[in-house]
Amino acid sequence: MRKLDPLQVSCQQQCSPGELICQCITGLFRNDYGKCVPRSQCEGQPVPECPANEQYYKCGERCEPTCKDPKPVSCQQQCVEGELICQCKPGFYRDDSNTCVSKCKKE
Numbered sequence: 001m002r003k004l005d006p007l008q009v010s011c012q013q014q015c016s017p018g019e020l021i022c023q024c025i026t027g028l029f030r031n032d033y034g035k036c037v038p039r040s041q042c043e044g045q046p047v048p049e050c051p052a053n054e055q056y057y058k059c060g061e062r063c064e065p066t067c068k069d070p071k072p073v074s075c076q077q078q079c080v081e082g083e084l085i086c087q088c089k090p091g092f093y094r095d096d097s098n099t100c101v102s103k104c105k106k107e
Contacts, residue, residue: 026055026089050086053100060085066094067104 024036031037048056063075064087088100095101 048086051100053089053092053102054086055089057085057087060087064088064094065092067096067101070104 024030027038028036029039029042031042050056061072061075063069063072065072070093088094092100092102093104095104
């Protein structure tokens with residue numbers, strides 16, 4: 001998510017609790033003109049690459065779904081300035097080897 005602010009000089013997603021925000025669809029990032037564009041059209045600081053089945057968030061869930069706890073309760077978005085957060089894409093779960101998988105192994 002990114003607060004709509006034409007004065008900022010990057011295409012990184014941002015989260016501001018309590019403020020009205022706009023959100024681009026997955027795979028697009030808001031540019032300096034307020035338009036959602038592919039990463040290749042972003043200027044300034046590049047968006048970090050994440051491992052397979054993960055995506056970059058400036059704000060992430062404090063408790064993402066895992067194989068041991070696929071539906072964590074009472075977790076809120078956690079915004080951490082200056083930290084790069086890669087989390088599992090929707091529909092994926094973090095397993096014991098810290099990898100995002102679509103299906104968890106049965107124990």
